[in-house]
Amino acid sequence: LDRLGTVAIIGVGLIGGSIGLALRARGLAQTVVGIGRDLDRLSEAKERGILDVISISVEAGVANADVVVVCTPPARIAEDCLQAAQFGPQSLLVTDAGSTKARIVARVEADPRGRSSFVAAHPIAGSERKGSAAARSNLFENQTCVLTPTNQTPVDRLDRARSFWKSLGCRILETDPKSHDAALAFTSHLPHAVAAALAGTVPEEMLSMCGGAYRDGTRVAGSDPQLWTEIFLENRGPMITALAAFESHLNQFRNALETDDADSILQWWSQAKAVRAKFDQNSL
Amino acid sequence: LDRLGTVAIIGVGLIGGSIGLALRARGLAQTVVGIGRDLDRLSEAKERGILDVISISVEAGVANADVVVVCTPPARIAEDCLQAAQFGPQSLLVTDAGSTKARIVARVEADPRGRSSFVAAHPIAGSERKGSAAARSNLFENQTCVLTPTNQTPVDRLDRARSFWKSLGCRILETDPKSHDAALAFTSHLPHAVAAALAGTVPEEMLSMCGGAYRDGTRVAGSDPQLWTEIFLENRGPMITALAAFESHLNQFRNALETDDADSILQWWSQAKAVRAKFDQNSL
Numbered sequence: 001l002d003r004l005g006t007v008a009i010i011g012v013g014l015i016g017g018s019i020g021l022a023l024r025a026r027g028l029a030q031t032v033v034g035i036g037r038d039l040d041r042l043s044e045a046k047e048r049g050i051l052d053v054i055s056i057s058v059e060a061g062v063a064n065a066d067v068v069v070v071c072t073p074p075a076r077i078a079e080d081c082l083q084a085a086q087f088g089p090q091s092l093l094v095t096d097a098g099s100t101k102a103r104i105v106a107r108v109e110a111d112p113r114g115r116s117s118f119v120a121a122h123p124i125a126g127s128e129r130k131g132s133a134a135a136r137s138n139l140f141e142n143q144t145c146v147l148t149p150t151n152q153t154p155v156d157r158l159d160r161a162r163s164f165w166k167s168l169g170c171r172i173l174e175t176d177p178k179s180h181d182a183a184l185a186f187t188s189h190l191p192h193a194v195a196a197a198l199a200g201t202v203p204e205e206m207l208s209m210c211g212g213a214y215r216d217g218t219r220v221a222g223s224d225p226q227l228w229t230e231i232f233l234e235n236r237g238p239m240i241t242a243l244a245a246f247e248s249h250l251n252q253f254r255n256a257l258e259t260d261d262a263d264s265i266l267q268w269w270s271q272a273k274a275v276r277a278k279f280d281q282n283s284l
Numbered sequence: 285l286d287r288l289g290t291v292a293i294i295g296v297g298l299i300g301g302s303i304g305l306a307l308r309a310r311g312l313a314q315t316v317v318g319i320g321r322d323l324d325r326l327s328e329a330k331e332r333g334i335l336d337v338i339s340i341s342v343e344a345g346v347a348n349a350d351v352v353v354v355c356t357p358p359a360r361i362a363e364d365c366l367q368a369a370q371f372g373p374q375s376l377l378v379t380d381a382g383s384t385k386a387r388i389v390a391r392v393e394a395d396p397r398g399r400s401s402f403v404a405a406h407p408i409a410g411s412e413r414k415g416s417a418a419a420r421s422n423l424f425e426n427q428t429c430v431l432t433p434t435n436q437t438p439v440d441r442l443d444r445a446r447s448f449w450k451s452l453g454c455r456i457l458e459t460d461p462k463s464h465d466a467a468l469a470f471t472s473h474l475p476h477a478v479a480a481a482l483a484g485t486v487p488e489e490m491l492s493m494c495g496g497a498y499r500d501g502t503r504v505a506g507s508d509p510q511l512w513t514e515i516f517l518e519n520r521g522p523m524i525t526a527l528a529a530f531e532s533h534l535n536q537f538r539n540a541l542e543t544d545d546a547d548s549i550l551q552w553w554s555q556a557k558a559v560r561a562k563f564d565q566n567s568l
Binding site: 144190198199201203212218228232236250258265271278280 | 408409410411427428430457467468470471474476477478479484485487488490491492493494495496497498499503504507509510516517524527529530531534537538541544546549550552555556557559562563564566567
């Protein structure tokens, strides 16, 4: 892997900040530029060793970039990708880190300059914390990054996007944008909604009797409300499908419980346990 | 705290084994007796340093005990407590570690010998693993142990039960058996059912795209199916109430999602996040 020249990160929060730290810790780029709206926060990120250069102008920040990674909230990603494509060099690779893909890809690919530089990506990594103070250089190590190229994605950009995300420590998966969104509704967005529903259901006066199942099951309910509202609405259709599947699965349990049906509960739990064991095997 | 003479543990799995390890690591008892049905497993637990003496007879095992702790599966706890009370010395304290309390307390207190020796307890500690191989001497440190005395519980036994569970590292909470079961339906049994529902809902072919929310949210789905079937049925009424509250809370989210109502989703998530933050504060 050749060392990159300039990598610009638009949106230096948990994800953008961790990309900056990983690039610098691994010596992958000559210069890491951080682009954002808030100069104070950018300065803090620079002091934390995340960035070499900071800019509140996309136009100035991407001018010499080889790669731009867009890590802004879901509702702003497409627009930021288009801005980067417009103001960056011809050879620019634009990639992103958004949790949904179909709408972003459709919007960026509607623009000629956008589609000639863009490879949509979703590194499946994060935490309930936000901001560059929570960034970690190893956030992406052994985590899956899903790329969602289309028949409009330039082959050379796809190759460069694979190399870029691999260089941060990711394992690469590739699928189309709609399949990505359908899967992520089940694998990430539904688990977040369920965690928040669980957290909100337990009365406060009972919290002193909560154990590990509550603690782990509700951890991500501490995530940013604004971010998750955007993700859910961005992926509304697949999310409703995933919710319906969950509700139907939980109904099976309630029916078995209401009819005192031990065999059905046992079978229901055993099936869930088997799926969970497969997940653990895959993660090794 | 005076050192205890003999403590007998009926049922040497994760919980019983961890009690044995804690007693020995902290030097709290002269002799730890392990009682069970399977001599090979008891021998393994002894080799692991959990027990001093093993027995497959409750009658022989409890003969000289100061304290008997019953750690068998929920459906067997009451009967094992009654056996211990029948065969143990007059001064015996019998306590248990069951996840539900009302039915167990009612059954044990129906017997004169039972009610004169018994203090029901529920140390809120555990893991998705089972068996004495998973036992840890620090499993109870800083965990809540709920005692559920009634007006039939002898005062001296209650004092001794408090001391016993405190000596293992627990914080003590006291409430009545029915309130315990109503609370635990929300704080532990519901989170377990939700974790299994989530684990069972995600199609296997999508597991490679699961992230941390799925991993943590489904951890306890790896727990023992038989054990959890017993707990759910033992606590059926309160569990149905907790499930209904969860379903109604999740419905709020689905309705907001279906009507594209960003404000309601934001508010719904913020409330859940606030409860979760209170839990973290309490746990400090």
